Amino acid sequence: MICYFCHEALSEEVDIATLFKRQGPLCRKCRTELSRWRAGKRCSFCHRLMQEQEAGCLDCQFLSGRFRPPNSxxxxxxxxxxxxxxFHRYKFMGDCALAEVLAMFLGNSFREYEVIIPIPISKARMKxxxxDQTTMVLDAKGLKYSNFLEAEDRQRQSTLSKMERARAENPFxxxxRREDLEGKRILLVDDIYTTGMTVHQAMEKLYTFFPDTIHVLTFSKA
Ligand SMILES: [Zn+2]
Ligand SMILES: [Zn+2]
Incomplete structure (x- = not known):
């Protein structure tokens, strides 16, 4: 078996961790590299790496003035x-085996949610x-999810400035039906949380059907 990330052969790594956990498709070195968090001051809500002199997270302040936030x-x-x-290899170079690697990091705390909803990609991006880089990870983990959101085709978010994104119409x-969301505990799943605009626009729609809670899970925070 080879490591899905560096493609080196996996040695038999029998230690306490591998005795109790299923050996993942990652070697120990890659697992350590990918699990590392860069040092620095972080926003306790969105996990953004902040400037030392920043008192509150500017992204969260910007969003909370315009949208109802998630529970977490x-x-x-x-x-x-x-x-x-x-993510570059997974999203842009067709290395879809990396869905297995991301699924490995997912953990097992999904029982508290009644509905798992992925942020969809547009038909143009899918083509x-x-x-779909998000649902493929959920599939690899064997999680059931509901495609309750649909996305219109639009300009790629990364080519827009923050103000342009704020002004852009909600693409979702x-x-x-209302009863699919009303009173439910929802997990909204996104691949990479950048400014948070996408997730908040998706939640703006979900909140119109009165869910009990919306928790957000993102694979990474850019
Ligand atoms: Zn490796
Ligand atoms: Zn923040």
Missing amino acids: IACLLDYNAAAKML ERGY HLNC
């Missing part, structure tokens, strides 16, 4: 150099990439 945001991996390379619409 959990982040699997820091967007360090190794994670950056992983271009051939797979709901594909469910």
Whole structure:
């Protein structure tokens, strides 16, 4: 068996960790690299690496003035150099085996949610990439999810400035009934949380059907 990330052969790593956990598709070195969090002051809510002199997180302040926030945001991996390379290969170079690697970091605390909803990609992006980078990880983990959100085709977010993104129309619409969300504990899953605009626009739609809670899970925080 080879490591899905560096493609080196996996040695038999029998230690306490591997005795109790299923050996993942990652060698110990890559697992350590990907699990590392860059040092520095972080926002306790969105996990953003802040400037030392920053008193409060500017991204969270900007969003909370415009949107109702989620109950929490959990982040699997820091967007360090190794994670950056992983997402580049996974999203833009067709290395879809890396879904297994991300699934390995997912953990097992999903029982508290009644509905898992992925942030969808547009039809144009799906056609271009051939797979949905978020649901493929959920599939690798064997999690059931509901495609209650749909996305319109639009300009790539990264080419827009923050103000342009704020002004951009909400690209999402709901594909469910009120009773699918009302009073429910929801987990909203996104691949990479950048400014948070995408997640908050998706939540703006979900909140119109009165869920009990919305927790956000993102694979990485850029
Ligand atoms: Zn490796
Ligand atoms: Zn923040």
